[in-house]
Structure formats: structure tokens, C-alpha cells
Amino acid sequence: MTETTSTGARTERARPLSRAERRDAIAAATMPLLVEHGTAVTTRQIAEAAGVAEGTLFRAFEDKDELLRAAVVLALDPQPLVDAIADVPGADLRELVRGLAHLLAEAQRVGMRVFSVAHQVLGARAAAPGAGSRAKVERLRVSRHGVDERQRANRAVVVALEARLSPHESELRVPPPVAAAVVSSLVFGTAVPHLTGGAGLEPDQVADLLLHGISEPTGTDPSP
Template identity: 40%
Template sequence: MDEPRTGRARPMSRDERRAAIALATVPLLEAHGAQVSTRQIAVAAGVAEGTLFRAFDDKVELLTAAAERALDPAAGVAEIDDLPRAADLAAELTQLADVMAARGRRVRRVMFAVHAILASDEGRRAAAVRGARGADPLGRPITGPAHADATHADDAAHAPGHRPGDRLPLHGPSGRDARLRALAEVRAAVVRRVEAYRGELRIEPERLAHLLIAAVMGQGPPVLPDDDGVPVTELVDVLLHGAART
């Protein structure tokens, strides 16, 4: 005999609650940086402020988890895959450059916020507390000398079985590996888009994707996180036709 339905949703596990709160915090982190308040986060997540600190040890851990979620390449890849089919190669490259430039600006704002959080008095106090109890700045247990280079969690972030939304390391050698893997995922998404125009190209789609990403990511240096840089239409025009007169 089937059990009667109660009409109540299954309670979230702690991990699920953490993920939901981090996801709700991302747009606030982009808009307000390290100055976002726990009250704003609680309202966005639809929970009481006390719930935040049952899911996370402190605000620093919460904001860092949100930053890791914002940097997950799955979101950028989904944006690229969901673009409509363009009328021609120039239009395709323009919309790809638009998406990547916008995401680049968001990522730069998030990274500025992360560095501000970790460098703040609150961040240093949180790091000291975690260090005293044998944990890293994100609250993960320190398991041995190799931890400084790569934790088990960091290894998982760039392993073949990595899933969208899994924690991505922000710093250190394993963090660099994860960022390279993220870049490779975005490049593959761009290749899928330009493959349809292979017959119009004198270089391989993979090379065009590499050049487009390099051109877009070369804009907006870290000291100017909100600089719009070169208009994407101009960037695409020069990429396709060159700068020299024919």
C-alpha cells in the first residue's frame, strides 16, 4: 500500500542548502562585492539569517563558495550552447564575443570581491580560526603536506567525472589546472558553434576559437574590472578581415 502524500517537500540536506544559498548569492556578489550583507543574502535565498550560519561557518566561507559557483564554466558553456543560430559567420562570432565579454566582466567583478574578502580583517580572522583547527581557508580538512598543492576536493574539480556545480579551486597549482580545464570547455563550445562555417574558413575552427577567446579575454585588464574594452563588432571585423588595407 502506498504511503499517503503529505504535500510537504523533502527537507534539503546541508549540502543542498549550501548549494542553494551559494547560487542565490552569486548575483549579489557580482553587484555588491565583499560588502554584500548577510541580510541581503538571506532575503535572496529565502531563508532566515540564522540558516546561513547553520550551512556555513561564517560569511567568508559563504561568499567564497558563491564565488566558486560563479566561476563554474558550466554556466558559460550553457550560454554559448543556447545561442540562436546566426545569419552568417560574422554574426556568429559577434554574438559569441558578446557572451564571453559579458561573462568576463562578471568574473572579474567576482574575483575582485574574492580577493577583497580574503584580504579583509574578517577574512584573516576566519583563516586564523580554520588554521587553528586544521582546516584550509574554505573549511576543508588539511590532510598532509600535499594539501598545499592539491586537496582531494581540488583533484575532483578537474577530474573527468567533474559535474557542473562541483566546487572549483580558486588558488594554487590545482586551481590553475581547473581554470585551464574550464577554458578548454569554453573553447570546445565555441568550436561547436563555428564548425558549421568550416567551408568559409582558411584556418581550422579550433584555431579560430582559440584566437577569438584570446582576443576577447585580452580585454578588460584586471585593474579595470568594468572597462568595456574594444567593441566586439570591431574586434570581430579585424579578426575576420585583418587591419591592413587590401
């Protein structure tokens, strides 16, 4: 939209966001707050992060729970991580693997926090006064949807990793699709403490294991 100022200059006014665009913008601003505060995040904090008045939140969403669920759904979108994988520096295989390990480890940390919040939000909804079998069915449906979306997201990430590793195929002991699956499995798996029996591994440790394995180098000298 164009308007004329008092000096006669013509300026372009920003197009107002549609309700769907406003919801997406608010949900995107909420995601980092979910990671930091969980469900304790306040609508005032969300409004400040989104750059809107608190009342705007409730014109876009029915309530805070709906807003948090929208943020969780947005967090399941793998595209930002896929784009980030494409931008990891990698002039050589070592640099690339280390960069990917750090990126994926941070994505896993954020993802685990978001999923924890998702369970809190869905659990609170089902446990609310008056919630019955319908609420439990909804929670189960959303939970299954989340699992399906997670699987699709993981597949998109593996495909993106394969694309980055393929130029280094001559340096790999396995085909790029296998290498991509191993990178994804090892980084994500070692970022979960209960799977490693401890605090997990640092990204540099994971990268070293990916590049060199767990065994000591063996010499080629056949003499005793």
C-alpha cells in the same frame, strides 16, 4: 511527500533540500550580489535573494566568509557559460561571432569581479587576528586551486566554441580549434583594460576584428 487537504484532495509537498543542496542554492543566489556589491554584500541581502531566513545561512555555513568562498567556487564552474554558448543564435558566421563576443565579454566582466572578491575574502582571512603561517598556506593552496580551475574552465569554453564554429568550417581561414582559441583569447584579452592600454574594446569591435582582421581590404587589380 503526499498529504491530504481538508477537502480530501491529495497534494505533493516539495522534498526538503539536503544541507548540500541548500548550500548550493544559497551560493548561487549570492553570486550576482558579489558582482554588484563585492564583499560589502550583507547576509540580509543574501538571505532575501535566496528566499530564506538569515539564520538559515548560518546553519548551512560556518560564517559569511565560508559562504562567499562557496559562491566563488561555484562561479568557477564553466558549465553555465558552456550551455549559453550552445544557445547563441548563429544562422550565419557573422551573427554567431557577434553573439559569442557579447556573451564572452559579459562572462569576463562577471568573472573579473568575482575573482576580485575572491582575493578580498582570502586576504581578509589571512590578515585576521591570530592568522599565521597556516592561514597563508591555505590562501596559497586556494589560490593555486583557483588558477587550475580557471584553466580547466577556459579549456571547456574553447571546446564549446569549437563545436559552434565547426559547422562554418568552410567559411574559416583556419581550422575550428584555432578559430575557437582566437575567439576566446581576443574577447577575454580585450576585456582587460591593463592589457589594452585603455578601456578595452566593445564586443562589436572585437567581432569585427575577428571577422575581418586589422588590415584594410586589398584589391586584386594588379595595375598601378
